[in-house]
Amino acid sequence: MSSNIKNTRRFINTKFGFFVLTILLFWLKTYISYRMDFTLGAKGGIQEFLLAINPIPAALLIFGIALYFRGKLAYWLMLIINFIESIWLFANIVYYREFSDFLSFGVIKGSGNVQNNLGKSLAEIIHPLDFIVFADIIILIILLLFKVIKVDHCPFKKKNAFAVTILSIVLIFAEFGIANANRSGLLTRTFDNNYIVKYLGLNEYAAFNGYQTYKESKTRSEAKPSDMNDVLKYLKNNRSSPNMEYFGKAKGKNVFILHLESFQQFLMNYKVDGKEVTPNLNKFYNNKSTLSFDNFYHQVSQGKTSDAEMMLENSLFGLPQGSAMVSYGSQNTYQAAPAILAQNGYSTAAFHGDVPSFWNRDNTYKSWGYQYFFDSDYYTEKPSYSVGYGLKDKIFLKDSAKYIQQLPQPFYAKLITLTNHYPYELDKQNQSFPATKTGDDTVDPYVQTAHYLDQAFGEFVNYLNKTGLMKNSMIVLYGDHYGISNNHRPAIAQLLHKKNINSYDLAQFQKVPFMIHMNGLKGGINHTYGGEIDVLPTLLHLLGYKDNNTIQFGNDLLSKHRNQVVAFRNGDLVSPKYTVVGGNIYNTKTGSIINPSTNQKKEIKSMQDHVTNELSLSDRVVLGDLLRFYKPKGFNTVDKKDFNYKYSAAMKQLKEANQKKHSDLLNKLHTNDTENLYKTDAPELK
Template sequence: MKKQIKSLSISLLIYSMFVILIGWKLTWFSNQSDTLFSQYGIIEMFKRLFNFFVNDASFSPLREGILLVSFGAIILASFWTIFLKLRKQLIALIIVDFILSFIILADAIYFRYFEDLISSAVLLQIKQMSSLGSSVGDLFTWKDFLLFGDVLIFTVLLVVLYKKIPHNKNANPALRLATGLVAGAAGAWLFFYPLHDFVEKGGAYLFDKTLSSMRVYEVTGLFGFHGFDTYKYLDEYVLNKKEVSAKDRKDAQAWFRDKNKEPAVQTVYEKKAAGKNLIMVQLEAYQSYVIDKKVNGQEITPNLNKLKKESLYFSDIHHQTASGRTSDAEFAANTSFYPLATGSAYVRFPRNEYDSLPLIMKENGYDTAAYHAYKPGFWNRYIVYPNLGFNEFHSIEDFKKGEQIGWSLGDESFFTQSVDIMKEGEDPFYSFLIALTSHYPYTMPAQYQNLDIDDVGDVNLRNYLQSVHYVDQAVGTFIEKLKKEGLWENSVVVFYGDHDSGYMQANTGSTLFANTKADKLGELEVKDGIPLFMHVPGVDGKEINKAGGQVDIMPTLLHLFGMNKDNYHHMGQNLLDDQESSVVFRYGSVKTDKYYYKAAYDLKLENGTCYDIESRQSVSVETCKPLYDKSIEHLGISDDVIFGNLVELWRNQSVK
């Protein structure tokens, strides 16, 4: 019996080392994502657990952090290895260690760029991620691979010492089974009881309608999130495909009905673009802080600076993308709905119908076409675009070979070839162009690094500035080409940025360079800021300082073209009227002309921060409660419309 206990003790010691190592790796991820792993140290945690069991103390303080659920998840993922004899146990633990370490590293890398976790919906987009190539590689540091140091060491030791490891002849299967089951039960309690306590105290909403992956993570831990996310995906899309309830459909329809009943505000801009062509260009990773900015006496964007003086320039516009990034931006701009919290609407719901911009333009006699010098299957564009109302999609296959810069054909060649295609068509037309050159990681060939900025910021910022400077040059060539072909004076030409550079985390070279106000609010403002230009023939240039986002581009254009109707389903607002405006971000933050509410990861009002824009100081979060309520309502309605394909449903109902 002593030998059996000794054998089991060795197995438990090894298993305990495994649990501690994985726990340490989870604390590393918590530090990477700047989230709370534990409010208390291990000793204090055990004291409070003792008080909970013995003195019937409150359990809620133990949920301040994810220590309990994290260790519970580790045990649940591995307790079965205790059943195995020592050699097999060591092999199994090394395999589990590798798998869990890989998940942690993958989430850390993904979080660095997207500030989110890899969800099942994102995994559906794995082909898009693989196309990032070296872009993803640049997110790694050599220290990241220390996560696999223990896997490597133990694998080598196992190989070298394999024959010297006891066969566990003294192992008692019943004793191991009982011990393993006890460990599993303990893991189940550590994981599920905190979640039970959370739900009992009003947290069920989090799992019913997930608006943020990070919010789930801060309750379930990393492995718990992936378990819940996998379960939810299978439940909603395989076992019990999610249906938007009749009540939610009714509430959403009532919201649009009330919105459309609001009297339209007349402006001097209404119908100023009637009958003109529309050329809209989405600029890759273009942020507003580079506009009118000089570095070492050099204009970063001289052509866009010139265009600004001749156009309606919206100086307080912000991107609203989530993990779908570029596809999210074009989705928001062309449908006036918010992107999904996880995954891309283009991938998850490619055949949905909307009252989209190309469809409305087509209904008004416009020819519609999208242009993008990349693979037609990327982001499912070849499937999505016909449903949005584009008659044609000109992908990489339709462009002549030219100099490849970054991912594909350089923007200058892409723009000029696109104009050649446009001029062969008939007026009026809507052409939607997605530029690509200024894509992460922004490394440009030496001949296109025309800014003298060797002493500026860090290498990431310098690469980014060289990249956007090249794209500005391409924009200048594009405008001259439009003028030469007689299209400039007969077209509304729109430029906007799709998302941030990915380098806008706190205290990075990019943020320090961009945030001239050098305060926390300024950091938030520049992080998501994108430019929006609308050049309208016959309309004088004007800067409009009104808070808005990509969902507002479409309603504003419809106002300019005089195509407004009271039965369209759009979330956005007209940026040209004099009404108070706001921009709702995908993860619950909201900005108006007066306040900026920065949502916390847990989406609780009290844990967010409310800033007064004029004083640039934080104020009571209650001041921002109406904004908070609005963000939750808007995001919920938009999600219901997308999940339920409600626009198509309502359209069919009206026809009947």
């Protein structure tokens, strides 16, 4: 035993021994993080084996660089490399905790556009134990400083260092070969970063993501007009015709889009301690003049809210990594809802109680053709008026009335709420609902901010009724993305009143509300399966525009003959028959797992191919900026120079438009102001 210890110490006191020790400690902390901090879903012996060994090949390659150097420099290089690797691991642990995904270069690149209030969110997400990923570095430094481990000044032979490099490359290719045999098309068919990390590792994921980012930047420069042919062929075969029972029913109506931040479908009719979380929204949801969709899913990825807006306004998917609005909002050509409607006589405006640069909105909205963007510069701001990511919803919606009343009608107005945003903070004076008692500090206040949003919505509806806008408008509500990520499984199980939940339950948990209300509209609960990609064609058909020319990947939710396969951004899918998620196939109606027959496999493969094709073609449109090559009949390309969102310019434009049209609310009611009709119980305004 004593001789073994001496031999081990003697080995560690060599440069190669220190290298092996560093690799082992790095492997250990990475593997522990795989198990403790990520939900990678390794199943079966091969996946478990790859998960266990995948940190090693890349570590041998990267740490092996230090073996080419002499003396102390080699040791310091190993520690510096370890430190950089640990920062990458730490950052992914923190990011994954809230977003159930890994950091991408797109997210890092766009962080400057979404940094407002992120410090507060990070403080909520970071746990003290996260810093343990740096413990091995500290230990190694202490051992070196106190000479428990001595620096080996003998040169390590270059041929041996080269042998380590070759070994690492061989292992990387072997690892990929085994992974690809277990998961065919790992890097070509999957859109899920969890698979890449599970099979190949965090370092390989970073390398692949870097390649993807490079490929994305190169795609635009190499794109050509003929690239549109596949897109047009796909749309010709997949576009659904309108339901004539609803076509044009909202023709000439104002359109209000209420963007419900982080709002999930399970909240509808949900009760805590016998009390409805959202009584106003429930009333709206169950109204006979409201079309309510109970199988409507968010389809966002890392772009979260920006992805939802991308789909809503353009019927184009967000990107698998990063945010399309951040990366491509300024430079790309779009055929978006604001531009389509503005070219058909509508005024178009977006309302948002935060800084205009958040998600690059101030540039993207110009590309989409928004005539007005009422951002935080247009609102009165006081410390008590804001929480989390901007103005509190009650104050935001009330203050928006001063601009709504001036919009020439008909108008298309999108209002983005904010209070129901992570970390779900609300001051005591605005808390009027009990938190849930799951024991999860992130989840429990969620119903409180959702209830506050519901109260704000109720006040807004009262204003619409008092001013008569309700009679002449189509009100659209949608949840942009999940509020509670999949990393809160125990809490989710309690919320859903289940003992345990599986991948099927989590897929169904991705439902968000989608409601369309209009006086006289034949409403009811619609069970069709759809997602955010389908909103634009649905609204255009209701407004009386067939619009078979602009590029839209979605289908009218009211069409009688539509494909009901809903694509998730990671390549999973849900349909009335099958739910395919995490490599498993479920019966959508029962939630039971299926071992598919030969015919079922063919049917599911057809659905999977459709999803892959749909996502890939949408990505080609965005990454290649293909719409710059396509001039649809009846649509004029947007010129961003036509728009100025500065306060003085916008107010001048509103005044001139109303002098010309006399169609704004103030003119119609023959009054100077309607703000007195807006009643709120917001304590900050008393």
